[in-house]
Amino acid sequence: MIGRPEPPLDHHSLVTENLANTEESDAVVPMWKQRTRIFLHNKLAIASVMFLILLVLFCFVGPHIYHTNQTNQAAALNVTFNAPPSAQHWLGTDSSGFDELGRIMFGGEYSLSLGMLAGFITIVVGTIYGMVSGFLGGITDTLLMRLLDAFLSIPLLFLLITLIAVFQRSTVFLIVIIGVTGWFGNARIIRGDALLIKKLEYSQASTAMGGSKWHIIWRHVFPNSMSNIVTVATFSVADAILFLSTLGFLGLGIQAPQTDWGTMMQAGSIQQPNGYWWEIYPTALVFVLVIVAITYIGEAMRDAFEVRLLER
Amino acid sequence: MFNYILRRLGQSIIVLLIVMLITFTLPYFEVQGILAPAYAVLGTHANPHTVHVWGVQHGMFRPYWVRFWEYIDQVFLHFNLGHSYKQNLSVWGIISLYVPRTIWLALSSLILTVIIALPLGIYQASRRNSTVDYVATGTAFVLYGIPAFLLGILMLQFFSFSFLHLPASPPSGVAPWAMFTNPVGFILPVLTLTLLSIAFLSRFMRSAVLEVLVQDYVRTAKAKGCSNRRMLIRHAIRNALGPIVIILGLYFPGLLGGAVVIESVFNYSGLGIQIINAATTLDVPTVLGITLLVAILTLLGNLMADVILGLVNPRIRIQGTR
Numbered sequence: 001m002i003g004r005p006e007p008p009l010d011h012h013s014l015v016t017e018n019l020a021n022t023e024e025s026d027a028v029v030p031m032w033k034q035r036t037r038i039f040l041h042n043k044l045a046i047a048s049v050m051f052l053i054l055l056v057l058f059c060f061v062g063p064h065i066y067h068t069n070q071t072n073q074a075a076a077l078n079v080t081f082n083a084p085p086s087a088q089h090w091l092g093t094d095s096s097g098f099d100e101l102g103r104i105m106f107g108g109e110y111s112l113s114l115g116m117l118a119g120f121i122t123i124v125v126g127t128i129y130g131m132v133s134g135f136l137g138g139i140t141d142t143l144l145m146r147l148l149d150a151f152l153s154i155p156l157l158f159l160l161i162t163l164i165a166v167f168q169r170s171t172v173f174l175i176v177i178i179g180v181t182g183w184f185g186n187a188r189i190i191r192g193d194a195l196l197i198k199k200l201e202y203s204q205a206s207t208a209m210g211g212s213k214w215h216i217i218w219r220h221v222f223p224n225s226m227s228n229i230v231t232v233a234t235f236s237v238a239d240a241i242l243f244l245s246t247l248g249f250l251g252l253g254i255q256a257p258q259t260d261w262g263t264m265m266q267a268g269s270i271q272q273p274n275g276y277w278w279e280i281y282p283t284a285l286v287f288v289l290v291i292v293a294i295t296y297i298g299e300a301m302r303d304a305f306e307v308r309l310l311e312r
Numbered sequence: 313m314f315n316y317i318l319r320r321l322g323q324s325i326i327v328l329l330i331v332m333l334i335t336f337t338l339p340y341f342e343v344q345g346i347l348a349p350a351y352a353v354l355g356t357h358a359n360p361h362t363v364h365v366w367g368v369q370h371g372m373f374r375p376y377w378v379r380f381w382e383y384i385d386q387v388f389l390h391f392n393l394g395h396s397y398k399q400n401l402s403v404w405g406i407i408s409l410y411v412p413r414t415i416w417l418a419l420s421s422l423i424l425t426v427i428i429a430l431p432l433g434i435y436q437a438s439r440r441n442s443t444v445d446y447v448a449t450g451t452a453f454v455l456y457g458i459p460a461f462l463l464g465i466l467m468l469q470f471f472s473f474s475f476l477h478l479p480a481s482p483p484s485g486v487a488p489w490a491m492f493t494n495p496v497g498f499i500l501p502v503l504t505l506t507l508l509s510i511a512f513l514s515r516f517m518r519s520a521v522l523e524v525l526v527q528d529y530v531r532t533a534k535a536k537g538c539s540n541r542r543m544l545i546r547h548a549i550r551n552a553l554g555p556i557v558i559i560l561g562l563y564f565p566g567l568l569g570g571a572v573v574i575e576s577v578f579n580y581s582g583l584g585i586q587i588i589n590a591a592t593t594l595d596v597p598t599v600l601g602i603t604l605l606v607a608i609l610t611l612l613g614n615l616m617a618d619v620i621l622g623l624v625n626p627r628i629r630i631q632g633t634r
Contacts, residue, residue, distance in 0.1 A: 149323075150330035153614070154607045155565035157572050158587065165591040165599040166338045242459050249461040250576055250588050262461075269465050269577070273473060273480075284462050292457040 035304040045300030048293035055290060059108035066090075068102025071257045082276050092278035094264075095271055103264060104283055110260040111287075114175050114244055119237030121179025126186025126236075127222075127229055133187065134194025135217050145191075152184050160243065164252050171254060174247070178240050186232050193225035227305035234298035238291050245287065261287045313622060320618050324611045329384070331607045335600045336383045342596060346372050349397040349597070393601035398593060403601030407586050411605070414582035416491050417498075417574070418567050421505035422560075429510045430556070433517025437525065438544055448514060455511035460504075460570050464577030467504045481579040501578040508570055509563070516559045520552035527551070554625045561617025565610045 039045060063070075079097030083089055091100035133144040151159070163177045197203055197220060206216050247253040248262025249269075261283050268280030342348045350366040351358060367373055386392040393403040436445045455463065472480045482497035483490065491498045524530065525548055533543050572584030579585070583602055590598035 146323075146326060147330060150327045150334065153327055153331060153565065153610045154334075154603060155569040155610060157569035158603045158606050161572075161587055161591045162335075162338065162599050162603045165594060165596050166342055168343055246459055246461060246573060249459075250573070252588065252591055262459075265462065265465070269461075269468075272465065272468065275473070280465065284465070287459075288457050288462070291459075292453075295457065 039300050039304040042300040042303065044296050048296040048300075051289065051293050052297075055108070055286070056112065059105045059112060062105045063102060066102060066105070068099040068106075070098055070102055070106040082271065082274070082279070084276075085278055091282050092276075094267060094279050095276075096267075100278055100282065103259070104261075104286055107259045107261045107264050107283070108286070110171075110254055110258055111241055111244060111262070112290075114171070114178075114254075114260065115237055115241030117175045118178035118182065118240035118244065119233060121176065122182040122236040122240060123186060123229060123233040125180065126183030126232070127190050127225075129183065130187040130190030130192075131194045131217050131221055131225075134191035135198050135213065135221055137195075137198075141191075148184055148187060151181075156181060156243070157246065160247060161250075161252060164247070169252075169255065171258060174244065174254065178243050178247075182236060182239055182243065186236060189228055189232055190225055193228050194221050197221045197224050231298055231302045231305060234294060234301055238294040238298070241294075242291060316622050317619055320615055324615050328608065328611055331611075332384060332387065332604065333380070335604045335607075336380050338600060339596060349395075352397040387604070393604060394597040396590075396595055396598045396601075398595040399598070403598050406598055407583060407602060407605070410582045410586050413580070414568070414571055414575070414584065415609075416489075417501060417505065417580065417582060418571050420491060420498075421502050421509060422567060424502065424506045425509040425513055426560075428506070429513040430517050432510070433514040434521050434544065434549060434552075436514065436518040437521035437548075438540070440522070445518075452511040452515050455508065460508055460573040461577050463508060464501075464504050464574055467500055467507075468577070471500060484579070484581050501574050501580050504577070505567070505570055505574050509567065512563065512566075513556075513559065517552065517556055520555045521548050523555075524548045524551045550624075554621060557617050557621045557624065561614045561621075564613035564617075565606075568606055568610065 080089075080093055081097050082095055083093045085092045089099045089101070091104070094100055094103060129144065129148075133141050154162075159181050160177060163181070164174075167173055167177070194217075198216070203216055203220050206220060211219070244253060244260060245262025245265070248260050248264075249266045251263075251266060253263050254260050264283045265280055265287070268276070268283065271279050339348065340346055344351050347363055347367050349370075350363045350372070354362055354366060371379070386394075391404065393407075395402050396406060399406060432448060436448055439445055458466075468480055470476075471478045478500055479497045480500070482501060483494065491502075521544075530543060530547050533547055538546075568583075571582065572587065574580065575582045575584035576588060583606065587599055587602045590596075590602070
């Protein structure tokens with residue numbers, strides 16, 4: 001579907017365990033080392049990380065090696081439209097005459113960087129909202145959660161389309177709206193953490209010693225829900241890339257001359273009945289691999305933060 | 313039970329009011345502010361004075377809360393979702409033809425999903441780590457990675473352009489129940505939406521049943537000599553239905569969002585295509601009207617899920633918490 005199902009909530013309870021075991025595990029092997037080891041043990045995750053690194057190099061360094069013109073089709077007037085793959089154009093050209101391989105790099109720059117930035121906004125807003133709501137509790141919590149219900153009752157894609165229609169469209173704005181609409185699920189998860197951590201002894205001790213609410217949120221709740229935040233952030237980036245491409249496919253995404261993978265696939269899908277496979281399937285393959293790789297990294301991180309897997 | 317439904321209804325109305333506050337406030341942030349409709353009617357180069365007069369005549373400068381109250385009054389009592397100044401039609405007039413089409417698309421794929429995904433999830437849970445389980449899990453993971461529009465493109469490629477040659481898009485301009493009289497054109501969109509939902513739902517059904525299977529009462533039932541089939545039907549499925557109903561309720565917005573993409577891929581004229589067209593032509597009132605309608609549909613879906621949940625799970629209707 002649009003976006004993935006939220007990760008199961010069962011790792012909330014693990015936060016407590018996690019904290020309870022900190023001292024013992026520290027005595028043997030530092031926790032981060034164990035976590036790194038668990039992460040490195042997951043071959044698929046390593047492969048995913050390698051793939052993403054290669055892909056970032058491909059998108060950002062590739063254009064400097066494989067020179068193509070991606071902005072002005074008139075500049076190279078002897079272009080062939082819809083040309084099949086050849087020695088000159090390794091993956092053929094699209095319906096505007098742009099080299100498809102160079103186009104994948106060019107679109108990837110936008111897909112990846114915009115996805116990252118939007119995912120970052122998502123996690124920042126979601127974390128702050130969830131923590132404030134969960135930690136303050138009471139009437140604030142009720143109000144904030146009702147507001148969240150209202151946001152959640154507008155299907156995300158409709159909300160995005162509405163915001164795009166109302167505000168002027170620009171690349172920066174796309175990042176902002178995908179970031180601003182993507183945090184609802186994150187806020188719920190982080191709120192669960194905050195609710196849990198504020199009841200723990202050290203938070204209470206801090207309160208008893210006169211620590212202010214913001215001090216406790218910053219010094220105790222935030223560091224201790226870091227595991228969830230990092231995991232959720234990974235999935236958020238995948239979701240942001242997905243939404244950006246979906247908007248691109250609907251023709252509401254990045255505007256020409258810029259492009260992203262979703263917009264490219266939309267252009268390719270128009271040529272699909274003609275059988276010009278090179279205009280759509282290479283992009284689609286790269287796209288799906290990116291999403292799958294990010295998802296695997298997220299899963300591996302969740303495992304790495306899973307206390308039950310730590311050595312005691 | 314009655315109290316429970318009443319309380320849930322009250323909550324839904326509060327949420328709906330917040331949604332309406334959002335859809336009402338958004339036009340204030342348009343580039344031309346609340347006078348955007350004036351420019352739509354009088355032209356972009358209209359004399360500022362004329363625009364101002366138009367605004368006064370149409371009550372655009374009345375206080376925010378007065379206008380919001382009128383908005384609520386119009387939506388609730390007159391079922392008026394707004395007026396599209398660009399097309400000079402009421403929003404309901406524009407979309408009324410397409411609402412049933414989208415609802416049929418979403419509903420038929422939801423029904424198909426429930427028919428297929430629930431037994432699949434139960435089977436996977438009862439035969440864990442079997443070949444079927446692995447294949448279904450693997451397929452579900454692949455489907456997670458594929459965005460809705462790409463799945464649609466692949467379906468088109470396989471079942472329309474390469475093999476089988478099913479029609480690539482359903483007949484347009486026909487009555488919504490054409491889905492039943494002339495189903496061939498509707499196979500691909502409904503099937504694509506169903507596949508997406510199955511990937512999502514069968515996983516949840518699997519884990520819900522698995523969670524029940526490790527409960528004490530299941531062990532007790534086994535110890536008392538309950539057969540596997542009876543245990544699955546009497547204990548596991550009945551207890552796993554609760555979470556599934558919640559998931560179905562939460563899934564409804566995702567389904568409508570998926571419908572937008574599917575409609576766009578298969579050129580299925582429904583609400584999705586309408587909202588995309590309206591957004592492209594910057595017809596804000598239509599976009600807001602459709603969004604509000606979809607939010608109402610979502611809230612109704614959630615409400616229905618909660619009522620059904622109350623019916624299947626007595627603990628919920630008594631305590632009122634989930």
